[in-house]
Amino acid sequence: MNNNLARVDGTRVLADLHALRAIGPYKTGVHKPTFSEPHLRSLQWLVQRLPEAGLAGEIDGIGNIVGTSTKPGPKLLAGSHLESQNHAGWLDGPLGVVYALEAARVINPDPNTSGAVEVASWCDEEGHFGHFLGSRSYVGGVTEADIDAARDRNNDRSMRDALRDAGLAGRARARYERGRHIGYLEAHIEQGETLESSDLKIGIVTSIVGIWQYRITFTGEQNHAGTTRMAVRRDAGLALARFCVDIDARFPAVCGPRTVWTTGRITLDPGAPSIIPGAAEMLFQIRDDDPGVIARLEDLLRSMAAEVDKQGTVVVERIRTGAPALMDVSFQQAIEQAGAACAGGRSLRMPSGAGHDAQILATVMPAGMLFVPSIGGISHHWTENTADADIITGAVVFVEACRTILTQRDSA
Amino acid sequence: MNNNLARVDGTRVLADLHALRAIGPYKTGVHKPTFSEPHLRSLQWLVQRLPEAGLAGEIDGIGNIVGTSTKPGPKLLAGSHLESQNHAGWLDGPLGVVYALEAARVINPDPNTSGAVEVASWCDEEGHFGHFLGSRSYVGGVTEADIDAARDRNNDRSMRDALRDAGLAGRARARYERGRHIGYLEAHIEQGETLESSDLKIGIVTSIVGIWQYRITFTGEQNHAGTTRMAVRRDAGLALARFCVDIDARFPAVCGPRTVWTTGRITLDPGAPSIIPGAAEMLFQIRDDDPGVIARLEDLLRSMAAEVDKQGTVVVERIRTGAPALMDVSFQQAIEQAGAACAGGRSLRMPSGAGHDAQILATVMPAGMLFVPSIGGISHHWTENTADADIITGAVVFVEACRTILTQRDSA
Numbered sequence: 166m167n168n169n170l171a172r173v174d175g176t177r178v179l180a181d182l183h184a185l186r187a188i189g190p191y192k193t194g195v196h197k198p199t200f201s202e203p204h205l206r207s208l209q210w211l212v213q214r215l216p217e218a219g220l221a222g223e224i225d226g227i228g229n230i231v232g233t234s235t236k237p238g239p240k241l242l243a244g245s246h247l248e249s250q251n252h253a254g255w256l257d258g259p260l261g262v263v264y265a266l267e268a269a270r271v272i273n274p275d276p277n278t279s280g281a282v283e284v285a286s287w288c289d290e291e292g293h294f295g296h297f298l299g300s301r302s303y304v305g306g307v308t309e310a311d312i313d314a315a316r317d318r319n320n321d322r323s324m325r326d327a328l329r330d331a332g333l334a335g336r337a338r339a340r341y342e343r344g345r346h347i348g349y350l351e352a353h354i355e356q357g358e359t360l361e362s363s364d365l366k367i368g369i370v371t372s373i374v375g376i377w378q379y380r381i382t383f384t385g386e387q388n389h390a391g392t393t394r395m396a397v398r399r400d401a402g403l404a405l406a407r408f409c410v411d412i413d414a415r416f417p418a419v420c421g422p423r424t425v426w427t428t429g430r431i432t433l434d435p436g437a438p439s440i441i442p443g444a445a446e447m448l449f450q451i452r453d454d455d456p457g458v459i460a461r462l463e464d465l466l467r468s469m470a471a472e473v474d475k476q477g478t479v480v481v482e483r484i485r486t487g488a489p490a491l492m493d494v495s496f497q498q499a500i501e502q503a504g505a506a507c508a509g510g511r512s513l514r515m516p517s518g519a520g521h522d523a524q525i526l527a528t529v530m531p532a533g534m535l536f537v538p539s540i541g542g543i544s545h546h547w548t549e550n551t552a553d554a555d556i557i558t559g560a561v562v563f564v565e566a567c568r569t570i571l572t573q574r575d576s577a
Numbered sequence: 578m579n580n581n582l583a584r585v586d587g588t589r590v591l592a593d594l595h596a597l598r599a600i601g602p603y604k605t606g607v608h609k610p611t612f613s614e615p616h617l618r619s620l621q622w623l624v625q626r627l628p629e630a631g632l633a634g635e636i637d638g639i640g641n642i643v644g645t646s647t648k649p650g651p652k653l654l655a656g657s658h659l660e661s662q663n664h665a666g667w668l669d670g671p672l673g674v675v676y677a678l679e680a681a682r683v684i685n686p687d688p689n690t691s692g693a694v695e696v697a698s699w700c701d702e703e704g705h706f707g708h709f710l711g712s713r714s715y716v717g718g719v720t721e722a723d724i725d726a727a728r729d730r731n732n733d734r735s736m737r738d739a740l741r742d743a744g745l746a747g748r749a750r751a752r753y754e755r756g757r758h759i760g761y762l763e764a765h766i767e768q769g770e771t772l773e774s775s776d777l778k779i780g781i782v783t784s785i786v787g788i789w790q791y792r793i794t795f796t797g798e799q800n801h802a803g804t805t806r807m808a809v810r811r812d813a814g815l816a817l818a819r820f821c822v823d824i825d826a827r828f829p830a831v832c833g834p835r836t837v838w839t840t841g842r843i844t845l846d847p848g849a850p851s852i853i854p855g856a857a858e859m860l861f862q863i864r865d866d867d868p869g870v871i872a873r874l875e876d877l878l879r880s881m882a883a884e885v886d887k888q889g890t891v892v893v894e895r896i897r898t899g900a901p902a903l904m905d906v907s908f909q910q911a912i913e914q915a916g917a918a919c920a921g922g923r924s925l926r927m928p929s930g931a932g933h934d935a936q937i938l939a940t941v942m943p944a945g946m947l948f949v950p951s952i953g954g955i956s957h958h959w960t961e962n963t964a965d966a967d968i969i970t971g972a973v974v975f976v977e978a979c980r981t982i983l984t985q986r987d988s989a
Contacts, residue, residue: 357804391930392769409818518803
């Protein structure tokens with residue numbers, strides 16, 4: 166095994182990550198919204214790297230890249246994404262793509278390991294246009310009508326226009342072939358502080374939590390901010406603020422140990438300083454890996470809405486339902502073994518609070534995920550980072566886990 | 578006196594208001610942002626009406642119209658504005674312009690009344706580009722640099738571009754001539770429910786409240802909404818919601834009897850459903866006609882900010898300071914007399930909670946304001962309305978008050 170480990174080139178892994186960081190830099194992070202120029206350049210960068218790993222691939226009709234191998238034996242699919250949130254970190258996405266590329270570069274030319282790692286970059290994991298459009302397209306979950314309807318939430322550009330501008334209109338979309346892959350493995354930064362605070366190096370993902378999202382709208386009475394006495398106001402914005410504070414007071418008694426909830430966006434209508442808001446809207450999200458917990462919280466949310474209905478009309482509308490995805494047990498074992506051999510056993514089984522393409526791939530094949538520590542637990546911000554040593558340790562464990570999975574399958 | 582009253586043509590007043598309503602209609606209201614096509618068309622409509630009242634005037638270099646008379650004797654300036662808030666009511670502004678026009682049509686040709694009413698339409702009272710830019714320009718409070726800097730808050734178009742597109746670039750701006758006018762009178766809908774709820778027909782404005790405006794910013798820690806445990810979050814949006822609720826709980830003990838406060842806009846940064854807001858901002862406004870009350874409330878606001886500073890940084894920044902404006906006592910008496918003669922004495926002295934151009938004119942000449950009832954107290958909304966009979970009563974009282982003011986001055 167030590168012989169194999171020597172073949173992971175940590176310097177090459179870091180160099181690749183820095184090459185991607187240099188495309189669309191923003192402070193110490195990057196700004197690469199889906200189909201932006203730096204995102205497209207990052208995709209071209211990956212296409213040019215594929216031959217180094219004995220792979221062939223192009224950008225497909227939805228911005229995915231799936232590099233395929235002609236090597237005989239089992240195929241393991243591995244990857245992540247190359248676009249970023251706005252003004253966000255350099256590792257969220259690229260880390261998993263570069264690990265996959267490194268695994269392919271190490272394993273595919275190795276005659277002693279049967280089979281190959283195939284490398285994927287899924288488009289729009291960050292949801293500029295929708296939810297996991299790239300990976301969902303690959304598993305057959307995106308229709309042409311879905312693409313017609315998708316628009317960039319940053320600037321309202323249609324996905325069709327973005328694909329046309331990128332020269333991708335009319336290209337075929339890569340599709341999942343039943344039986345081709347023995348599974349999917351993805352690496353990612355943890356995006357939390359569990360590993361760092363326990364001085365651990367590898368997270369073995371047991372499940373990816375589901376995301377339930379709600380649009381909660383408050384209707385009051387729009388009026389003049391100078392002439393309407395306080396006593397007769399029906400201020401939709403104030404009703405919304407009360408609701409946020411009330412959620413924070415009442416959810417803890419009902420939630421599970423790992424439940425999280427977030428109000429990420431608030432809009433007052435019309436949003437002018439001299440007008441009492443007649444309407445207000447909040448985007449509210451709950452995450453858990455237990456649908457039973459979500460059901461209890463949603464009941465609470467709806468009963469809270471009914472309680473405050475005397476102040477104005479409150480409507481709770483569920484706009485996204487996320488089923489939790491379980492990670493394959495044998496993949497978890499392979500990562501744990503690799504962590505024992507290459508990271509001094511400093512690994513931990515944990516759920517993923519964030520959504521990842523692995524949850525989409527898990528609907529059609531066994532899937533697993535590996536986490537590396539995030540400094541300060543920070544992510545979705547340009548200060549996101551991971552220590553170089555941890556990046557290299559993660560790469561070594563990832564490549565070893567790929568080899569273990571391929572070898573077990575070949576001998577099974 | 579009855580002889581005079583007969584000369585107000587209620588049908589003509591209503592027809593004029595409906596003509597303006599038909600320019601840029603939105604549901605039962607209008608949508609005429611400053612320098613929009615329907616706003617400009619409304620200004621041209623007024624220019625074409627001026628000769629009916631023996632007045633001459635053009636749109637000036639900032640979008641004001643001041644129609645002047647060559648009739649000997651005292652001159653009373655009267656008017657309001659013709660642009661609207663977005664998707665707002667049909668009377669907010671046009672009522673005061675049409676009353677002024679009607680007063681000029683009745684009084685100016687009348688050889689028995691010395692002097693004339695001159696009609697003004699002030700640009701941008703609604704503040705699409707700034708605060709009272711039109712009336713402030715007239716009294717000498719707007720520099721060329723102020724115009725250079727002004728931008729449309731709806732679409733960020735510069736005022737220079739708007740003036741150029743309207744064909745007004747390079748035109749001179751009408752300026753206040755010291756001694757020309759004996760004062761300024763403006764009519765407006767009440768924008769509250771005080772008159773309606775007491776079955777009164779005329780509001781005699783005693784003062785226009787000052788507006789103090791604050792930008793309150795909260796800094797937390799931007800992080801991933803799925804991976805950051807509730808216990809370690811520093812959610813700037815939640816801190817803002819708590820602050821809003823806290824204001825509502827604590828202001829009533831410190832405010833005056835007519836103080837009003839409003840959070841009209843809330844922005845979470847970055848405003849994405851899967852990101853814990855790292856920053857949040859609210860635009861907060863307080864109105865009162867007593868600067869002492871405002872000082873107490875501002876102290877409370879700052880001490881509240883200091884208290885919650887442990888959750889994150891809170892900055893309270895005053896971005897607008899409004900001095901209350903007192904209305905001229907003899908103008909109040911003239912309106913009261915006219916109300917006694919023509920509205921059965923169903924009038925009430927009251928402060929204006931809303932800002933009006935009269936507060937700007939009051940800095941250079943005696944000023945007065947008359948209110949008519951608002952149905953349901955609604956304003957700044959397309960459902961804003963006033964009963965036809967109340968519109969006509971208001972016009973009769975307004976014209977009579979103009980005549981009284983001119984007559985008193987002429988005989989003084």
